[in-house]
Amino acid sequence: MYLYQHQLLPKDEVAISPDDRAYYFGDGIYEVFRVYNGVLFEPEGHYRRLEKSAREVRIPLPYGVDKLHSLLLELIGANRLQEGTVYMQISRGVAPRSHPFPQQAEPVVMAYCSEVSRTLKSMQGGIRAVTADDIRWLKCDLKTLNLLANVMAKQHALDQGADEVILHRNGTITECSASNFMMVKEGELFTHPANHLILHGITREVVLRLARQLDIRCHERAFSIEDLSSAEEAFITGTVTEITPVVTVDGKPVGRGEPGPVTRRLQQAFEQLIGIDQA
Template sequence: MFYIDGKWVEAGQATVHPEDRGYNFGDGIYEVVRIYNGRLYQWDAHLTRLFRSAREIRLSLPWSADDLTRLATELLVKNNLTEQDDSVLYLQISRGAAPRVHDIPNGIKPVIMAFVRPKARPVEDLKKGWTAQLIEDIRWLRCDIKTLNLLGAVLVKQYAKDAGAQDSILHRNGIITECSSSNLFAVKNGELHTHPATHLILHGITRQVVIDLAKANGIVVHEKAFDIAFLKQADELFLTSTTAEVMPLVSVDGEAVGNGRPGPVTTRLQALFEQHIYDSVLV
């Protein structure tokens, strides 16, 4: 079942107001939350980011963190998710419906929508890795806000697929930022390198978990921008996201990364991340 603007509806009953600003302008925010064995993973971190995104676009939310937690819990119940189910929860809030103007109207009511759908862990892909293509970062300059404005991300993902790769590695004037919908890490001499959490990248939940796990287990982390030349000399590459977890990248522009297989640092972090899942939600 879907939750839309205070109502529980089936998929075929869902409607969008023609002047909803999320529909007209992408004027809204969202979160995608992993559910492992029927339990929400990193829910508090997702809520923190959601409220930050709202503040950044001047969207006043009438719901508290407790309200949204009750909604998420009810979604799991109404969709009959059990402890054996892996899935994702999608939560979206638009600014609401108003006559179409480019400035922000006063006094309109935000519209919330949420649903869950099955999503298995990408177990086989985690073992063999993905391929990537270097592509110019054409997105807007507030990638740190998780808004509905995703056309740039859609296009760079498609450019990568058109080139025969599974994802893109983005750069701005030769400086690596991230991937189409995930954060990027390079491994050199056993140490991690990743772009700092500025306005040019999404402040990924999985990214932060991996950084914390690495530091707690003696792996040095450099949150510092690096260029294409450094990327091409990396011993290992991997991306992180809610649904892809810790995904190795085994080739870039058709050239193998390292020996063309997931490397030892990446596989170690995969194991640490899997244990973190277990410790967080499966106990």
């Protein structure tokens, strides 16, 4: 079942207008929620970010957060989703193609569930990454539908035989194509500050919170590719990837080329948080 506006419908009954501004302008916002054991994970953080994105791109939310939450719970229940994701997007609405905001358009809400299993092989063994220029716009903190630069970056990584791309602006690392990035030096955690150059990841927030609970010193400040070259550990964070080690960058090992102890401690703490049996 899909959510379209305030109704639950079979997928083949959902009719998206070709005049929806999401189609020809990418004029909309979205969120991807993780579901564990049938429960939305960290929903408050997602709703805060959704409200910020809506406010800054000037799309009026058609419902309050309580109503949106209720609709998503209905959607999860109708699909009997236990582990997976919920994708929700809100476009500015349907109107003839013209750049200015339409005067009469009503925002369009669409959401659906996907079953997604935890990527244990990558989480345990790590992934390979390559670096590339960050060519995105300067409002990366907004979760909008304008993702072509991210798509191109991800494909660049795959074309190089890697799993993810680490983006940088003039040598300063920002984040990845679909995840946030962190490195470990001398047992301390470093990640780019949550400003307009990165998405304020919900899993990123959780990891920083867990790190502080574990007395791992955290630094939210910019660092360079050169800094990364001497890192002991590195990992990405994301709704689906959770905490996934990065073991090589541009073909060179990160530290010993294997997941490190700080990464493992954070993974264990995250699994305890989401209620995963580690036995």
